Amino acid sequence: MRTVLHILFISLLGFGIFTSNIFLKNILSFPFNTLNISFVFLILLLISTHSGKVVWLSFITHLLFDIYSASTFGIFLCAGTMTMLIEYWLYQDLFTNKSVWTLIAMTASGLVIFRILYTLGILFTEEILWADVLIFYLWEMIFSLILAIISYEVAKVFFNRA
Amino acid sequence: MSKRKTTFTLITTVIALIILFNFFGLLTPLKRGVFFLIDISVGRISGVGDYFLYKKELHQKKVDLVLENHQLEEKLLQNQVDTTRLELLDEENKNLRAQLFFFEKFPSVHIGAQVVGRTIDPLETIITLNKGSVDNVYIHNPVIISSGILIGEVISTLPHASMVRLINDNTSKIGAMVINGDKSIGLVEGGYGLGVHMNFIPQNEVVTPGDIIVTSGLTEGMPRGLIIGKVEVVEKQPHEPFQQAILEPLADLSHLTTVSVISSS
Numbered sequence: 001m002r003t004v005l006h007i008l009f010i011s012l013l014g015f016g017i018f019t020s021n022i023f024l025k026n027i028l029s030f031p032f033n034t035l036n037i038s039f040v041f042l043i044l045l046l047i048s049t050h051s052g053k054v055v056w057l058s059f060i061t062h063l064l065f066d067i068y069s070a071s072t073f074g075i076f077l078c079a080g081t082m083t084m085l086i087e088y089w090l091y092q093d094l095f096t097n098k099s100v101w102t103l104i105a106m107t108a109s110g111l112v113i114f115r116i117l118y119t120l121g122i123l124f125t126e127e128i129l130w131a132d133v134l135i136f137y138l139w140e141m142i143f144s145l146i147l148a149i150i151s152y153e154v155a156k157v158f159f160n161r162a
Numbered sequence: 163m164s165k166r167k168t169t170f171t172l173i174t175t176v177i178a179l180i181i182l183f184n185f186f187g188l189l190t191p192l193k194r195g196v197f198f199l200i201d202i203s204v205g206r207i208s209g210v211g212d213y214f215l216y217k218k219e220l221h222q223k224k225v226d227l228v229l230e231n232h233q234l235e236e237k238l239l240q241n242q243v244d245t246t247r248l249e250l251l252d253e254e255n256k257n258l259r260a261q262l263f264f265f266e267k268f269p270s271v272h273i274g275a276q277v278v279g280r281t282i283d284p285l286e287t288i289i290t291l292n293k294g295s296v297d298n299v300y301i302h303n304p305v306i307i308s309s310g311i312l313i314g315e316v317i318s319t320l321p322h323a324s325m326v327r328l329i330n331d332n333t334s335k336i337g338a339m340v341i342n343g344d345k346s347i348g349l350v351e352g353g354y355g356l357g358v359h360m361n362f363i364p365q366n367e368v369v370t371p372g373d374i375i376v377t378s379g380l381t382e383g384m385p386r387g388l389i390i391g392k393v394e395v396v397e398k399q400p401h402e403p404f405q406q407a408i409l410e411p412l413a414d415l416s417h418l419t420t421v422s423v424i425s426s427s
Contacts, residue, residue: 019203027214055173063180067196074181081173089166 010053014060017041022068031139036111038065040148042084043106044155046091047098058084075121083114100152107148111141254420260308261422268310270385271425273297275305277418278323287328287352288317289418295319298425302383305421311413312336312377312388316423324423328415329390330358337380338390340373340407347378350390350409358391358409365405369396375409385424 017038025033038061046054062080066073087110095102115137122128183189258274265272275297279290293299303316305326314328315336327334330352338360340346344367348360363369373393379386391409398405 015199015203019200029218052169055169059173059176064196064200067193068200073184074177077177077180081177085170085173 006053010057011060014057014064017057017061018064018068021065032143034136034139035143035147036140037144037147039110039114040107040144040151043087043103043110043148044151046084046088047103047106048155050091052088055081055084055088071122072125075118075125079114079117079121082117083110086113100149103148103152104145107145108141111137111144115140250419257308257420261306261420264306264308264310265422268387271298273299273423273425275299275324275421275423277421286333287331287415289314289326289328291316291324291326291421291423292322293423294322294324296321299324299423300383300425302381304377304384304388304424306388306424307413307418307421310388311411312390313411313413313415313418313421315384326421328352329411330415335381336384336390337378338375339378339386340367340369340375340393342367342369342373344368347380348404348407350375358411360393360407360409361404363405363407365398365403367405369393369405369407371395373407375407 020041021036021038024035024037028035042054042058042061045051045057059077059081062076065076065080069076087106090109091102091106095106119128119133180189261272261274273293275291275293277289278292281288281290291299291305299316299319301316301319304312305314305316306312312329314326314331314334316324317327318325329336329350332352334350334352336350338348338350340348340360340363344364346363346367346369348363350358350360352358360375371393375390375392377384377386377388377390389412391411393407394410395408396405397408
């Protein structure tokens with residue numbers, strides 16, 4: 001029963017992350033809509049909980065992205081889940097602490113790995129306009145890092161108070 | 163390490179299975195369910211997003227409209243300026259054509275001049291022209307507009323400017339003649355810029371409203387036949403030797419722009 005509740009909770013959370021991402025993409029204009037809120041949230045969750053369940057949360061979230069996306073099925077799923085798995089291992093072995101630098105390093109490395117895997121995935125199925133794609137990735141990196149730092153500082157203040 | 167391998171294998175297997183299920187269409191019920199949820203949640207959220215976008219577009223449209231309105235107002239103002247300029251040029255053109263036409267019939271040395279100023283003294287109606295003695299403008303030269311309508315005479319000159327006393331100035335006195343059967347002679351005098359009247363018309367001569375008044379040629383420097391105005395009212399007292407006529411000048415003396423000075427040289 002507990003496992004079922006866990007799965008349900010993770011699924012709902014994944015759905016929440018997914019809808020938040022869609023919402024922000026809808027209301028923000030370029031370049032602000034490049035913000036990858038799902039990744040920032042997953043990394044923050046990984047740092048704060050240090051739990052492997054984040055990988056399964058990433059799995060659910062990216063599965064929804066794949067269902068919603070028009071690109072080949074599995075690209076988001078593979079790239080997102082594998083990235084989060086690598087991030088989880090990196091956090092276990094390399095970064096280990098909960099400082100803001102860890103957050104920055106993990107967000108940056110996570111986005112880089114995710115985008116490399118994603119680009120490899122779409123490389124054979126779609127025509128890539130490299131200039132546009134790289135500009136998009138750059139903006140995504142900048143805004144996601146900014147959001148990650150702000151969220152970290154806000155969370156720090158909030159949890160310290162609590 | 164073996165745990166990681168197991169985790170990696172597990173995740174890879176699940177992903178592979180999911181992709182495989184999708185390939186064979188086994189995920190369709192799940193997709194339907196997910197799309198249903200997406201329609202409910204994301205559709206509404208997108209609605210909120212659309213609302214914000216609509217508001218943003220509305221604001222942008224508002225800004226564009228304000229900008230456009232501002233540009234149109236500027237254009238309108240420019241058009242009004244252009245129209246006014248055109249009207250002034252048209253009026254000046256008509257005036258100059260009339261003056262040209264007059265001088266074709268009335269050959270004389272004449273100098274075209276622009277009115278560049280007007281006295282601010284309320285008791286005087288004097289204008290300043292941009293031509294002076296260098297341009298052969300001399301004292302007592304008559305100044306006309308249109309087709310020979312007298313507006314005044316030069317009272318002083320400078321090398322490049324001259325002063326003209328208008329016919330409605332209270333010190334203006336010009337010998338005039340009524341175009342009637344008697345060719346009555348009199349003196350046209352101004353009245354502090356308010357009106358013009360003709361005095362010293364013999365009592366026994368018939369002057370009627372509407373008669374045209376022209377210069378008589380008896381005033382120094384003033385040629386005969388320049389139109390001054392027309393009779394508006396005749397004032398006649400039986401006990402007085404002369405009658406008086408109040409005139410309506412044919413020129414609008416308050417709005418003068420281009421004039422011609424008839425030079426005595």
